[in-house]
Amino acid sequence: MHFKLRPATKEDCKEISRMILELAVYEKMPDQAKISHEELERDGFCQNPFFECLVAEVPEENKSKDGFTVVGYALYFYTYSTWKGPTVFLEDLYVMPEFRGNGFGKGLLCKVAKVGKEKQCVRLQLSVLDWNTPSRDFYAAQGAQDLTDSEGWHFIRFDGQKLDNLANEAPKD
């Protein structure tokens, strides 16, 4: 199947937003996806964007059963390791189920790796849910190591009221 992998434009944000929700449903956390496509447009296409995005696009004749031609995406940003330097963090990678098995996912991952290499990134990191065996196997096949398993790293978060409480205790200047 012919497909194109290209940087996302502001106009793609509606489709990306749709697929973000599809991925959240797959990850069994649909209520947690709260960002609108307008916020994506603002945060990804401002002067200092908070993320970059690539999309997978098929020609009109191969569009999805619901009529979509943008059928996959990879959303990533740059982080920093005090041990090794610049890192690319792949936040989301998703291909619509009817387009899987055609190399779109691998293509997107390789393209993100290429972008990272151009920015002197020394590694690529991502997070996967423990029960998501197809994804864990996919990344392992590309050489990824599970650092939660081998080194015991856990993701920690402060948000909502807990974050506000801490912030309110900050000393006033």
Place this chain on the structure above:
Amino acid sequence: MASFILRKAEPRDVPDIMRLIKELAKFEEMEEKVVLTEKDLLEDGFGDHPFYHCLVAEVPKLQSSEGYTVIGFAMYYFTYDPWIGKLLYLEDFYVMQEFRGLGIGSKILKVLSEKAVKTRCSGMHFLVAENNTKSIEFYKRRGAADLSSEEGWRLFEIEKDDLLKMTAK
């Protein structure tokens, strides 16, 4: 009680930040993994497009340890969660052993939280090693959630050699 100040790191702080990074890595039993140099830190944090922001904790010279006045640091940057938006990501957070228990770490965390809220972040994220029970307790006491335990998130990494193989495809 030690008096201390928290301030934005400057290029002159790079040697101290490097020293503290190595101390923290040693504490995490992964000292040999630090390949970053002072030159890298300087370029990456104080060049045209900084990859990180840094706060340092400083004590007056009289209270310093072995001549060091910079005795703690926190390195952070901004990331993005497509579900909730902007996040403040805390990469490294460390206070020298002899200066712990004085409220320095607590104050750093509060200042960063305030920064997160002021810059419209929905949360503050970071990684902790599961055997680092003291740090986990420190964060949990203040309301942090362990997403790896609660939701099953695992950290995966593809290192340089495998990345290069992918770019060749």
